[in-house]
Amino acid sequence: MTVEFRSIAEDSPGQRWGGQFAKYWPAYSKWWSREGVSGRRTYLESRHAIRKYMPEILDLYDELCELVGGGDIESRFLSFYCPPRYLAGCSQAIWPGDKPLLVRNYDYDKDAFDAILLKTNWNGRGVIGTSDGLFGLVDGMNDQGLAASLTFGGRQAVGVGFGVPLILRYILQTCTTAEEAGQALERIPSHMSYNVTVLDADRNYLTAFLAPDRPTALTHSAVATNHQERVEWSSHARFTATVERERYLLQRLTLHPETQERFIAAFLKPPLYSTAFSAGFGTLYTAAYRPQVGTVDIHWPGRIWSKGFEDFKEDSVRVVFPDQSDIAAS
Known part of the structure; x- marks a missing residue:
């Protein structure tokens, strides 16, 4: 693949x-x-x-x-x-060190993925992010030092609201701090349940639990996988190993301080890295956003693609992912 x-x-x-x-x-x-x-x-x-x-x-x-x-x-x-409706896997966490760093895995179907890192200056606000529908974003940062990322919230409820990629686009177009983003996330209706983690240049952060059938909950959680305060869709939780991934990330946050490189590397290996490509939940990329300096590194095992507001080269990379026969043979 x-x-x-x-x-x-x-x-x-x-x-x-x-x-x-x-x-x-x-x-x-x-x-x-x-x-x-x-x-x-x-x-x-x-x-x-x-x-x-x-x-x-x-x-x-x-x-x-x-x-x-x-x-x-x-x-x-x-x-x-x-x-x-659309569902995704995904894991995201804030590095516990002294510099603001948001790391996320995007686990999704490659056939429903733009595969575009888009840099814009719409309405005079610089934004770099991973495109969805070419208007929305699944993760990104702006030139004011705000980064944001989403994961599916693990609930089946569907209601009247917006697809979360446009909500991410909106907060990156209009907000400069985690507090401002939290206020926006509280008032904008989401059509499904998602977890949105935001991080600003002063290392203030929050994770918002969006839902179509109950008020948004703002938390100080540094970790989000594919459930909210508790598991509510047990079969999806088992399939995506959301509890195991959350537990693994929380344990890493309590360890002795580790370097940014080691923290990012953990996302490129199980249990965070998913090989369920045939089921539409394989890890398509790992993104490491550094909003204070305006850079993002897109990681795959053995490869890094780096971009930033000061250095954004238009190019492309071809990434080969293992198919199920490769995985079974290994």
Whole structure:
């Protein structure tokens, strides 16, 4: 299994972004309409929700919709409002040292993954992050020293709200501190349960437990896997080993201080590193965000891809992942 990861920089929405959207749109459209187009929220409902909860990015949303042709389906998709369900694995943690460092594993289906590290300056705010739907982000940081990452929260409830990748985009576009991000996460509705960890340049951090059917809980947890305060979906918890991964990370936080390198290396090995690629939960990458200096290193076993606000080269890397026969033979 091979995945090509690309880095793309475009300060304002333009031909680069629009071209990527056109390339991905057939797959996006199929996923978004799989439960029927009539079952999704209308364009007017979607735009109204952004205006109500994320007014600072309404003009940006309108600009992106116009850039893709102003189509009804495309615009509804870009709103991330009440999208289809999607699940991911993932682990994330704050390094216990004196410098702000957020490390995360992204465990997901490679066929439902943009594989784009996108650098933008939308609305005058620099953001680098891993794209989802080319508007949303699954992790990222801004030029004010705020980093954010998400994991699935391990609950089956679905409600009225936004897909969490757009919520991440919003907080990185509009917030500069963990406290500001927490306030935004408390008031913006999420359509499913997710855990969002944010870290700022002063090493203030929090993890928000988002849910569609109960208030957001803000915690001082430095670790998030795939459940919230307790396991509520036992079969998913067993399949993803969420409790075991959380316990492993918590134990590492209580050890004698270890270097950043050793902490990151732990994410590249079991139990954090997942080889369940055929089941759609393999670890596609490990990201190490250093918001104080504005850099991110994307790690794979034996390989590092480094980017930053001061040095963001547009290039690509091809990563070969083991298939199940390779794993069984080893």
